[in-house]
Amino acid sequence: MEPQKNFLQRNWGWLLVVVILALLVGWGVSKYNNFIVLGQDIDGQWAQVENQFQRRLDLIPNVVATVKGAAKQDLDAIKLVTDARTKYSGAVTPDQKAAAAGEVESALGRLLVIAENYPQLQSEQAYRDLLVTLEGTENRIAVERGKYNDKVKTFDTYVMQFPTNLVAGIFGVKERAYFQAPTGADVPPTVNF
Numbered sequence: 265m266e267p268q269k270n271f272l273q274r275n276w277g278w279l280l281v282v283v284i285l286a287l288l289v290g291w292g293v294s295k296y297n298n299f300i301v302l303g304q305d306i307d308g309q310w311a312q313v314e315n316q317f318q319r320r321l322d323l324i325p326n327v328v329a330t331v332k333g334a335a336k337q338d339l340d341a342i343k344l345v346t347d348a349r350t351k352y353s354g355a356v357t358p359d360q361k362a363a364a365a366g367e368v369e370s371a372l373g374r375l376l377v378i379a380e381n382y383p384q385l386q387s388e389q390a391y392r393d394l395l396v397t398l399e400g401t402e403n404r405i406a407v408e409r410g411k412y413n414d415k416v417k418t419f420d421t422y423v424m425q426f427p428t429n430l431v432a433g434i435f436g437v438k439e440r441a442y443f444q445a446p447t448g449a450d451v452p453p454t455v456n457f
Contacts, residue, residue, distance in 0.1 A: 302418060305418075305419075317405065321353070324368070324372065327394050330394060331375055341374050342375065344371040344375070351368075358441070365405075416442050419439070
């Protein structure tokens, strides 16, 4: 007569399958949670980029008002800046905001080029202070954009690597878009008088 098998001896195959499935589910949940953490990092960094964009937008009315007083004949450049600022305020997604921010940069660059042609404006301390503040803000924006792109790179790499790409596919996790300068941003604005 055979000795009686205990529960583990009788069901070791099923128990092994259950343990393997539990490990796989735990691993998948862990990877999904990493997607969440990395995604939140990206969202938080984008908020920092937006903070700096807002700082720039808050400075623009002061720059516009200062330039407007000296450059009455260049009102079209001033209108471009205010229109771009309004477009940014209406943007919803990060891609829309990035594109609108590019338009703000371009229009603001053109306005500053125009302002350089007004010596009395250049000599005003308030205007010079605004330019220094604006320059600092542009530097902050560049730093925050760089940090944002670093976080996107980390996230996208994680999403694309095997085997986490399988988990990403199951949960519908997609790669994030890098912040990219708008087309033509590498060309300085031209101003004709």
